[in-house]
Amino acid sequence: MTASDSASSSPTLEALYGDHHGWLRGWLRRKLGNAFDAADLAHDTYLRLLVSGSRPRPEQSRSFLTQIASGLLVDLYRRRRVEAAYLEALAHLPEAQAPSPEARALVIETLCQIDAILDSLPPKARQAFLLCKLEGLGYREIAARLRVSVSSVEKYIAHALRACCLALADPGA
Amino acid sequence: MTAMDATAAAPLDPAIAQRAAEWMARLWSGEASAQERAACEAWRAAHPAHERAWRRLQAMDDRLDSVPRQAARGALRVPVAAARRRTVQALGLAALAGAAGYAVHDSGAWQMAGAGHATRTGEVREIVLPDGTRVVLDTASAIDLRFDPDERRIVLRAGRILVTSGHGPLAAGRPLRVQTAQGTVQAVGTRFSVRQAEGRTDVAVFEGAVDIRPAQAPDAGLRLAPNRQARFTAEQVQPAAEVDDSAAGWTRGLLVAERMRVADLVAAIGRYRAGLTRYDPAVADLQVTGVFSLRDTDRALLNLSLALPVDVVYRTRYWVTVQARGRH
Numbered sequence: 151m152t153a154s155d156s157a158s159s160s161p162t163l164e165a166l167y168g169d170h171h172g173w174l175r176g177w178l179r180r181k182l183g184n185a186f187d188a189a190d191l192a193h194d195t196y197l198r199l200l201v202s203g204s205r206p207r208p209e210q211s212r213s214f215l216t217q218i219a220s221g222l223l224v225d226l227y228r229r230r231r232v233e234a235a236y237l238e239a240l241a242h243l244p245e246a247q248a249p250s251p252e253a254r255a256l257v258i259e260t261l262c263q264i265d266a267i268l269d270s271l272p273p274k275a276r277q278a279f280l281l282c283k284l285e286g287l288g289y290r291e292i293a294a295r296l297r298v299s300v301s302s303v304e305k306y307i308a309h310a311l312r313a314c315c316l317a318l319a320d321p322g323a
Numbered sequence: 324m325t326a327m328d329a330t331a332a333a334p335l336d337p338a339i340a341q342r343a344a345e346w347m348a349r350l351w352s353g354e355a356s357a358q359e360r361a362a363c364e365a366w367r368a369a370h371p372a373h374e375r376a377w378r379r380l381q382a383m384d385d386r387l388d389s390v391p392r393q394a395a396r397g398a399l400r401v402p403v404a405a406a407r408r409r410t411v412q413a414l415g416l417a418a419l420a421g422a423a424g425y426a427v428h429d430s431g432a433w434q435m436a437g438a439g440h441a442t443r444t445g446e447v448r449e450i451v452l453p454d455g456t457r458v459v460l461d462t463a464s465a466i467d468l469r470f471d472p473d474e475r476r477i478v479l480r481a482g483r484i485l486v487t488s489g490h491g492p493l494a495a496g497r498p499l500r501v502q503t504a505q506g507t508v509q510a511v512g513t514r515f516s517v518r519q520a521e522g523r524t525d526v527a528v529f530e531g532a533v534d535i536r537p538a539q540a541p542d543a544g545l546r547l548a549p550n551r552q553a554r555f556t557a558e559q560v561q562p563a564a565e566v567d568d569s570a571a572g573w574t575r576g577l578l579v580a581e582r583m584r585v586a587d588l589v590a591a592i593g594r595y596r597a598g599l600t601r602y603d604p605a606v607a608d609l610q611v612t613g614v615f616s617l618r619d620t621d622r623a624l625l626n627l628s629l630a631l632p633v634d635v636v637y638r639t640r641y642w643v644t645v646q647a648r649g650r651h
Contacts, residue, residue: 180440180450181439181440183440183441183442183448183450183460184448230443231398232398234397234444234597235394235396235397235398236391236394236397236398237597237598237641238393238394238397238598238599238641239391239393239394239397240391240394240598240639240641256386257389257390257391257394260386260387260390261390261394261395261398261399264383264387264399265398265399268399280399282351283384283387284392284395284396284399288352288353289351289352289353289354304348304349304352305348307348307351308341308344308345308347308348309344310344311343311344311347311348311380312337312340312341312343312344314344314379314380314383315335315340315343315344315376315379315380315383316335316337316340318379318382318383319379320375320378320379320382321378321379321381321382
């Protein structure tokens with residue numbers, strides 16, 4: 151590859167790392183306030199790049215990196231929020247019923263996945279799904295709450311289930 | 324090996340996922356006819372990919388059902404985008420959830436999503452803003468920054484901050500304001516703290532002065548002098564009282580208690596712990612004087628039990644109750 155080639159085409163992963171890793175870590179540290187999480191997320195950002203195989207145009211390198219890193223930040227905040235809610239609920243259980251660390255990890259993983267999927271849906275699909283699954287409401291009650299028809303509720307639920315079906319792994323996989 | 328295993332690695336056809344979702348939504352309605360149920364069974368049996376899509380949904384349903392309902396509600400109820408706007412109300416709700424006579428503190432890490440800077444429960448951290456202003460975030464606090472040519476605005480979403488205003492080039496001609504749900508606090512060359520409490524804002528000034536402006540009553544504002552503290556709602560400012568430097572002890576990980584009620588002390592310590600920190604109403608009005616660690620809250624609670632006739636009972640790591648000695 152000639153010098154002019156590399157100037158006009160996408161930068162290599164090595165170049166992206168060498169030129170921007172320090173800057174990205176600084177950006178994340180300002181968002182997160184601690185160097186350890188920032189280093190982890192910067193690492194994960196490059197890992198994401200490596201796995202996806204996509205590369206930005208040279209002048210868009212930093213906005214490309216921050217876009218990936220922002221997604222990871224959202225995931226991190228989501229995990230913290232889910233963990234906090236779960237621990238809060240655990241506090242109400244007698245100690246003998248406290249789940250094992252493995253069981254906890256599985257629950258938190260499940261909730262994070264479903265939360266991420268539901269976040270990608272229109273608000274009414276999300277609400278319909280949660281009212282059905284968590285509040286145990288029938289479609290008629292959900293329809294009344296959301297001010298939509300009963301057949302719309304069924305469509306919203308199907309929409310949410312479709313997203314789950316496509317995003318989740320096969321059981322046992 | 325079955326045909327299902329052979330297809331397991333392949334991506335699922337979106338059309339099949341759509342059909343499986345429609346069938347399950349139909350069954351969940353509780354109004355599927357016997358014919359429809361049979362048709363669903365037939366569809367599943369018609370192709371391994373159909374059954375595979377169905378099993379994914381069943382597995383998701385089973386896993387969600389196995390999560391304690393309370394945890395799932397807390398984790399999933401509020402969409403992220405809405406959670407940002409509802410921070411203040413949610414903090415209020417956490418207090419309402421308490422049983423009679425008990426103080427309950429939400430460990431709430433979730434309300435931090437989307438804030439410019441945030442701390443976790445138990446974490447205290449200092450940040451330096453572009454203009455040189457120093458902000459110490461107390462436990463479970465979150466701020467957004469809105470700096471523009473006219474002003475430097477810090478939006479306090481939750482918790483408490485200590486602000487030491489900067490005088491860098493970016494500060495010139497741009498007032499520094501802290502905004503809470505109840506109004507704004509404008510710095511006049513100063514060091515001050517602002518706390519977002521339930522339905523009110525607490526302000527303490529250590530150096531310089533601040534101007535308090537309630538959101539609904541800008542004319543009812545007040546200039547707060549050094550070593551004075553005040554609290555305000557959106558409508559009014561309560562008269563100022565004295566404050567000493569120990570009120571900023573939290574920035575050094577310390578809680579300085581001077582004849583402090585157990586109820587207030589436990590509430591203050593609880594803000595630095597994940598889970599619930601409660602007290603028995605019978606000990607609420609006991610008074611204690613001392614310096615307690617906020618970095619090691621287990622030790623702080625132990626020290627409380629050494630200073631007063633109270634026991635600290637751990638139901639779980641995340642549920643602690645301070646009660647009268649020998650009452651359990």
